[in-house]
Amino acid sequence: MKLATWNVNSLKVRLPQVLDWLAANPVEVLCLQETKQQDADFPQADLLAAGYQSVFSGQKTYNGVAILSRGPLDEVQFGIPGFDDEQKRVIAATINGVRVVCVYVPNGQSVDSDKYQYKLKWLEALRAWLAGELAKYPKLALLGDYNIAPEDSDVYDPKAWEGNVLVSEPERQQFRSLLQLGLRDSFRLFEQAEKSYSWWDYRMMAFRRNRGLRIDHILISEALAAKCRGCIIDRTPRKLERPSDHTPVVAEL
């Protein structure tokens, strides 16, 4: 069973690329972030025609998450329970006995901004909710755009980024606290090439120069990690015309 995550930076623009990618990579589950579409505009029929059911939670202009699945999506949850949030950043569903949680973690903008405080509070609420989810669902996968590069090895120029949003110590501490719930970073369960990233700035030919960050992750519970067979970052969509700035991450369970 393959599970994937992809921040598409507008599903309206990227739908053809998503459909092409699914045709070439017929994963069981694909989590999307930054769909930037209201639910009324979500391309449910196009995805169904491609063999994928979907659940989604979107809004105009910003944010928006979705889970696409070949099999039925049960026990659908929108948002973090008890955490009041206008922003559509979380959707979860149970698929084939696996609790799939799709997240678009706030960016934080800069460490001295209100958005950074919101990011840290949001991550704390996520952690608290997931502690209960893990007790309920031993087979759990947390996929998405975390907007955190957990280690310096996930950053093309750690010195330049030191203390910055996406790499700051409080954010990394929040990432580690997710691991402490009993989750594993599936990418790091396997030998990987150095300088493996999932996002590259659109500017300054960052992709061509591989000036990127690894901020899209698939964390999996111990029960899933025990039989996880691989995790890869698929850079090919980043090479297309008009790409998303993020590229898919795929775990094979």
Place this chain on the structure above:
DNA sequence: ATGGCTGCCGAGGGCAGA
């Protein structure tokens, strides 16, 4: 060097992303 692209909304540039 704080920009550099891209998408959004909506009709021109400003905001946000990371």
